[in-house]
Amino acid sequence: MTITEIKDYLDRYEEEGKQMFTTSSFQTHSLVLLHIISRVKPEIPVYFINTGYHFxxxxxxxxxxxxxxxxxxxxxxxxxxxxxxxxxxGRLLFTSDPDYCCFLNKTMPLEGVLQSYDVWINGVRRDQSAVRKAMKTEQPAPHGTVRFHPMLDWNARQIFRYRKEYDLPEHTLDAQGYMSIGCEPCTRRIDPDMQEREARWYGLNKTECGLHTDLVSK
Known part of the structure; x- marks a missing residue:
């Protein structure tokens, strides 16, 4: 989806009286969507899910x-x-039940936000995981909210080119070998043979926190 197409979608939502918001984990690859929003609809609120475990x-x-x-x-x-x-x-949940930890700290707080908005602008990309590969540009979410995925067909190379074109900064942990950065206890440096999101919840059969699995209407 081009920048013009993204703006057209956002204009249409606005004309229809839709209340919009976006979320961001503030990783390097997240900046493209934030930069586009800041240029075309800077009034859209940006929610940062602060789990208390971030680097x-x-x-x-x-x-x-x-x-x-x-x-x-x-x-x-x-x-x-x-x-x-x-x-x-007695141990914190991220050591014994990371799914429930993610539910308490990420999914449940954001589900409450969905009740106040009509459109959730989300920066997921197909090339990030199998779950995201199956997503559509617009999908229903709980409480009648629509998930809008404008970056869905962008890839890592396009993200890199946009960042270079607009001279966007880089998360300082990128240079230390972190490619997918979430909560500190559940994130590790990536190995050469690993895919991007395999550095999250390493060693577990888990690649998603629940935002993109639980907060999608079936």
């Missing part, structure tokens, strides 16, 4: 990009306090 470098990068792009940032937190995020053995 400090990600938080600094978020603040840098928010100021540089002039974003309308909203920090989103879970309502479940950290001392209630433990398993029966």
């Amino acid at each position: 400090p470098e990600t938080l600094r990068f978020r603040d840098l990009i928010t100021e540089q792009f002039g974003l309308k940032l909203i920090d989103l937190h879970t309502s479940t306090p950290r001392n209630m995020q433990c398993g029966s053995d």
Whole structure:
């Protein structure tokens, strides 16, 4: 989808009176969508799901990009306090039940946001995982919200070219071998033979946090 096509979609949603928002993990590859939104619809709120487990470098990068792009940032937190995020053995859930940890810290907070909006602009790409490969440009989400995936057919090379064209900054952890950056306890450096998202929840049969599996209407 071209930048003009993205703008046309957003204009149509606006003409129809739709309330829109986007989310971002503030990784390097996330910047293209944020930059486009900042140029065509800067009033659209950007939600950052702050799990409390992010790398400090990600938080600094978020603040840098928010100021540089002039974003309308909203920090989103879970309502479940950290001392209630433990398993029966007393260990924090990311060590024993990462699916439930993701549900409490990411999926559940964002599901509440969906109730206040009509369109969720989401930067997923087909080349990132099997789950995302099967997605469509527009898909229904809970509470009558529409998921809009304008970056779906972009690939890593196109992302790189756009970043170079507009001289967009890079997350500092990229240079240290991190390609897919999420919560610090569940992210590792990528090995040469690994795909991008295999560096997340390494060693587990898990490549998604639930935002793109649970928050899609079946």
